[in-house]
Every structure is written in C-alpha cells, then in structure tokens.
Amino acid sequence: MGQTLQESLLNPTNRPQVVTDCEQLIDEQVRDSGLMVKGAYKVVTAFKAGIIHDAVDTLVDDFVVRLEPFYADFVAAGGGSFGDYLAGRGPEVANALLGVTDERAANSDRATLRKAYEQVRPKGAENIEKALPKLGKIVEKYAG
Secondary structure (H helix, E strand, O other), X not given: OOOOHHHHHOOOOOHHHHHHHHHHHHHHHHHOXXXXXXXXXXXHHHHOOOHHHHHHXXXXXXXXXXXXXXXXXXXXXXXXOHHXXXXXXXXXXXXXXXXXXXXXXXXXXXXXXXXXXXXXXHHHHHHHHHHHHHHHHHHHHHHO
C-alpha cells in the first residue's frame, strides 16, 4: 500500500501545510454555514488569536489516526477519489472524526469553549459530511 497517512501527512515536510489547508477548509465551511455555527466560531476565535490554527495543529494527529482505516480500505478497494469515498461513508467518517473533538471538549477546562462546542455539536456530523469531499482532496494532495 505504500505509506500510511501518518507517514505522508504528518511528516515534518507536509504537516505544516496540511494544518494550514485544514484551517482554510474550516474557514470555508464556517462561511457557508448557519448563524449558530458562525456565532460559535466568532466566540471561539475571539477567545484567542490563532486558536483555530492551534486547535488543528493539536488535533490533526488524532484525525489522521481516525482516517487511516478509511484510507486503507479505500486503497484496498482500488482507489479513485478519496473525497468521493469519504462522502459515500459520510455518517461513519463524520462520527469517527467527531469522536476526537468530543473527547477533547469533554476534557476541556474552558467552560466558554465547551459551551460553544455543545451549541454546534448537534450539527457537527452534517457539517463534517459536507466537508468530506474537500478533506479527501487535501489527503490526496499529500498521500498520493
């Protein structure tokens, strides 16, 4: 199968750009979302400059671990478009990725951030599912 996602996305050469690409994807998804998500995003980004970048940088390792089995299955199935593959398994992939943020939110000592997360979490799977085709493109950019 070649390199794992961890080897290709998280190596010192690619990791900083993967983080930047994911941060841009989040910004795009927020722009295209409803007022509640935009409001929660504004609260979180006002909390600390660079918090989205820092959060992505902190979480990307766990997200890649959660994506690894999907990528292995994708490669074993013959490849194609990883974004289409992810979109075809939307709820399963979204819940796998949200497991990372659910765990982090549950363990956060910042009540403001926990509250903002709890407000947007019910729509979380839907929002992530919408982003899966673009997330697949990011992965393919570095894994291929």
